[in-house]
Amino acid sequence: MTMLDVSGISVYYGNIAAVKDLSLQVNQGEIVTLIGSNGAGKSTTLRTISGLLKPRSGHIVFDGRKIEGIPAHDIVRLGLAQSPEGRRIFPRMSVAENLDLGAYLRNDKAGIAEDQERMLELFPRLRERIAQKAGTLSGGEQQMLAVARALMARPKLLLLDEPSMGLAPVLVDVIFATIKRIRETGTTVLVVEQNARAALSVADRAYVLESGSIKLSGPARELRNDPEIAKAYLGG
Amino acid sequence: MAQSTTAAARLPRTRLNLSAYGERIAGFTILAAVAAWLAINFIDNPQQFMTASVIGISNGALYALIALGYSLVYGIIELINFAHGDLFMLGTLLSATVVAAAFNLFNEPVGMGALGWLVFAGTLVLAAAFCASINVTIEFLAYRRLRHAPKLAPLITAVGMSFILQFIGLKWNGSGQKDQPSVLPQGSIDLGGVQIDTNFFVVLAVVIPVLVLMTWIVTKTRAGKAMRATAQDPDAARLMGVNVNRIISFTFAMGGALAGIAGLMYEQVVTTTRYDLGLQLGLIAFTAAVLGGIGSLPGAVLGGVLIGLIQGLNEGVKYGAGQRWTQSVVFSILILMLVFRPAGLLGKATREKV
Ligand SMILES: Nc1ncnc2c1ncn2[C@@H]1O[C@H](COP(=O)(O)OP(=O)(O)OP(=O)(O)O)[C@@H](O)[C@H]1O
Numbered sequence A: 001m002t003m004l005d006v007s008g009i010s011v012y013y014g015n016i017a018a019v020k021d022l023s024l025q026v027n028q029g030e031i032v033t034l035i036g037s038n039g040a041g042k043s044t045t046l047r048t049i050s051g052l053l054k055p056r057s058g059h060i061v062f063d064g065r066k067i068e069g070i071p072a073h074d075i076v077r078l079g080l081a082q083s084p085e086g087r088r089i090f091p092r093m094s095v096a097e098n099l100d101l102g103a104y105l106r107n108d109k110a111g112i113a114e115d116q117e118r119m120l121e122l123f124p125r126l127r128e129r130i131a132q133k134a135g136t137l138s139g140g141e142q143q144m145l146a147v148a149r150a151l152m153a154r155p156k157l158l159l160l161d162e163p164s165m166g167l168a169p170v171l172v173d174v175i176f177a178t179i180k181r182i183r184e185t186g187t188t189v190l191v192v193e194q195n196a197r198a199a200l201s202v203a204d205r206a207y208v209l210e211s212g213s214i215k216l217s218g219p220a221r222e223l224r225n226d227p228e229i230a231k232a233y234l235g236g
Numbered sequence B: 001m002a003q004s005t006t007a008a009a010r011l012p013r014t015r016l017n018l019s020a021y022g023e024r025i026a027g028f029t030i031l032a033a034v035a036a037w038l039a040i041n042f043i044d045n046p047q048q049f050m051t052a053s054v055i056g057i058s059n060g061a062l063y064a065l066i067a068l069g070y071s072l073v074y075g076i077i078e079l080i081n082f083a084h085g086d087l088f089m090l091g092t093l094l095s096a097t098v099v100a101a102a103f104n105l106f107n108e109p110v111g112m113g114a115l116g117w118l119v120f121a122g123t124l125v126l127a128a129a130f131c132a133s134i135n136v137t138i139e140f141l142a143y144r145r146l147r148h149a150p151k152l153a154p155l156i157t158a159v160g161m162s163f164i165l166q167f168i169g170l171k172w173n174g175s176g177q178k179d180q181p182s183v184l185p186q187g188s189i190d191l192g193g194v195q196i197d198t199n200f201f202v203v204l205a206v207v208i209p210v211l212v213l214m215t216w217i218v219t220k221t222r223a224g225k226a227m228r229a230t231a232q233d234p235d236a237a238r239l240m241g242v243n244v245n246r247i248i249s250f251t252f253a254m255g256g257a258l259a260g261i262a263g264l265m266y267e268q269v270v271t272t273t274r275y276d277l278g279l280q281l282g283l284i285a286f287t288a289a290v291l292g293g294i295g296s297l298p299g300a301v302l303g304g305v306l307i308g309l310i311q312g313l314n315e316g317v318k319y320g321a322g323q324r325w326t327q328s329v330v331f332s333i334l335i336l337m338l339v340f341r342p343a344g345l346l347g348k349a350t351r352e353k354v
């Protein structure tokens, strides 16, 4: 079943097109990755899906509902959460408050407490720092918090924008192992990555973005073995 | 050889320490001078000193309410809302008008006893709602459209709004004073030779619970969390499901309500107002917000009370410079503050990891 269907969107900053006639699908239960070099339009695509940007043309259907043009805060309500590029945690709020904000639209106190506990099990480092101001966390801890915060919304679809950015290799592995675990709990994942090798190793399918358009797509396993991909994105 | 290298390496550090040391000495000298001045005045005439302090705190509590409006708005959209002082002025005019109507309605020439408290409470709610609505409307009509414009555009718009509100005040009441006696029983209490106006207790009885309520809203409620999140990163807040426009309206409503409450208190204590009142009090309250650290809510309260105290003492004790010098004294302190602690007393000087 198609959970997210992006068809032919074009997104502009002023008069400059950052994304041109882009289409992609994410099926329920999948991990899909969107890879591409700097400035290819990956973050723009995710920001548009989340409603922070409006496409000039094209349609976005999430869970059977057209969402282009719906304000960002209402899209979250439909079950689509994003951990944005650069983490964007709330620096002067505690780790606990950041997690609370992830569950901003939920009313089920018991469920929220339960999910917070799950997040602290997933990321034990956050438990040790629960009362600390998020701005004082290390980069890796902030990344964990950003992912945990997005999961607190209990999304059906989770968008992750470069979750491994700036992390030590060990932590990159932790993040990708976590992505697999997130999928096991029934959340569908669309992940944007610079680290194409890691992304392709956990993803089911992949899209390759170049200058705002999809250049290639297919099962992640195939793309991993594609010599051209290897040359362009996997460093040889 | 090894020794001289060490000495050379140490040299710049020593110089740095010296300048930090010098700055600290200067800071302590100023603080010591202030403490000495306070002590001399206190010893000279303790009653006079205490009376002046009480008046200062009473005024300071009102400055704090107004200063909070500047800091709330600055905290969330980084705009200095120049119209805020004039909003407060409209609050005083509304209060005076409502109180006058109540005097007419109940046909009481002076003082209204128990009924007075009822009128007071009703006017408090009205003034808060009135100023909150105006503030929300201003944001909706003017500032919202300019949110992504260069910073200068909303700033100039705020200055324009200030003139518009003054003009409304002028149309409402003309260029003269509006005098309206208080509805509350007047008098004073003698505490060991210190005359304390009953108004002082009324001001504290209103301002303290209002501050407690506001602190609770900002730190504990869902809306408060959304406010702080929006202040720190509006796009990230959107991704959490926060309706940022609504939260900004809510913030303007809160700031406006505080200005309205301050308006009533001022009208009741001073019993006169005029269309240009906002210019003077707005500037003082804005200074209080900067002194405390603009954007910091506890800072605004601290700044307001400090400036009230400075003013009260400067005007009320023997070795004070007198009323004509109050503005100069207040701004000298502000400048010193900005030199030694640019972020203000409780401002956020810490840099965040990005
Ligand atoms: N706010 C903006 N205003 C103008 N142009 C922008 C803006 N944000 C992005 N762009 C441009 O849009 C294009 C796509 O940017 P985007 O951030 O989507 O790239 P990306 O694929 O996420 O890159 P990276 O891997 O570096 O994060 C780039 O050419 C960028 O310069």
Ligand SMILES: [Mg+2]
Pocket (backbone or CB within 6 Å): A042, A043, A044, A085, A161
């Ligand atoms: Mg990006």
